Amino acid sequence: MKVAVIGAGTIGSAVAKALAEAGYQVTATRRHIEKVKWLEEAGVRLERDNRKASEEADIVIIAVKPNKVGKVLEEIREKVKDKIVISLAAGIPLKLLKEFAPEAKFVRAMPNIAVLVKESFTAYATQDLSEEEIETVEKLFSAFGKCLRIEEEYMDAITGLSGSGPAYVSVFLEAMMYGGLKVGLPRDIARLAAAQTLLGTAKLLLELGDHPAEIRDMVITPGGTTIDGIFELEEGKIRTAIMKAIDAATKKSKILSTRILNST
Numbered sequence: 001m002k003v004a005v006i007g008a009g010t011i012g013s014a015v016a017k018a019l020a021e022a023g024y025q026v027t028a029t030r031r032h033i034e035k036v037k038w039l040e041e042a043g044v045r046l047e048r049d050n051r052k053a054s055e056e057a058d059i060v061i062i063a064v065k066p067n068k069v070g071k072v073l074e075e076i077r078e079k080v081k082d083k084i085v086i087s088l089a090a091g092i093p094l095k096l097l098k099e100f101a102p103e104a105k106f107v108r109a110m111p112n113i114a115v116l117v118k119e120s121f122t123a124y125a126t127q128d129l130s131e132e133e134i135e136t137v138e139k140l141f142s143a144f145g146k147c148l149r150i151e152e153e154y155m156d157a158i159t160g161l162s163g164s165g166p167a168y169v170s171v172f173l174e175a176m177m178y179g180g181l182k183v184g185l186p187r188d189i190a191r192l193a194a195a196q197t198l199l200g201t202a203k204l205l206l207e208l209g210d211h212p213a214e215i216r217d218m219v220i221t222p223g224g225t226t227i228d229g230i231f232e233l234e235e236g237k238i239r240t241a242i243m244k245a246i247d248a249a250t251k252k253s254k255i256l257s258t259r260i261l262n263s264t
């Protein structure tokens, strides 16, 4: 299966590499291809011409910034007739994608940067695909992590939660690491302890299927150390801060397409 990734930037190049490693024939485009020469080592072909790459592909993935999606789709419109086109752009609804290229079969997807380690959570919505085509795109998304089909009405929320999520989690991880430094741990030990603790806790949540509060309760020994830490966290309103972050990013995703339409 031949895949074209249009816009080999941060997420596009990660997706292109993961797909090439999974055995797809991948061509990636961007204007400055010299900046991603390393992709060739992963077996990705580089190309400047979006139309050529789209013409040769069975599936086209759009990974340019949201404000460039319209221009790119208009450019490749004739080359993606009846083809599956997967847009990774935040905030651009299926209806608008369809206006730019009415004869393409669209999927609106939101991965996250954990594509780089094949642990993305990729949520997607579509109305155009047959069951067989759904299987095809799920297999493709599985090359870089877990995927889930959702109603399009949830796509902005998922963008605010798991699309942007690695950024919030890295703030938390940095704080954990700095906490370790404050209490005298060497940098490399603090980094490893913070990251492995986050990984293990996420695994616990997924495998036990419990509410996060159950894990918290398992850790808090009455009169022990953890409750003193939790007391400080509650005072810092960490939960409110994280909820506000997801709310703000979701709101931004919701207004992105309106902003773009108003600026063109």
Ligand SMILES: NC(=O)C1=CN([C@@H]2O[C@H](COP(=O)(O)OP(=O)(O)OC[C@H]3O[C@@H](n4cnc5c(N)ncnc54)[C@H](OP(=O)(O)O)[C@@H]3O)[C@@H](O)[C@H]2O)C=CC1
Binding pocket: 006, 007, 008, 009, 010, 011, 012, 029, 030, 031, 032, 033, 050, 063, 064, 065, 066, 068, 072, 088, 089, 090, 110, 111, 112, 113, 163
């Ligand atoms: N970063 C992330 O974690 C995630 C991003 N996304 C979405 O992915 C998209 C890209 O984001 P991100 O990777 O962060 O952004 P980047 O700016 O890193 O990547 C966009 C790339 O598009 C290229 N580009 C611009 N114009 C064109 C064009 N006309 N033809 C081909 N390529 C072009 C740019 O390269 P050049 O200038 O060389 O052309 C650039 O490298 C956005 O829509 C975002 O919402 C979705 C999920 C996660």
Ligand SMILES: O=C(O)[C@@H]1CCC=N1
Binding pocket: 090, 159, 163, 164
């Ligand atoms: O910040 C952004 O707009 C993109 C979408 C989700 C993650 N990065």
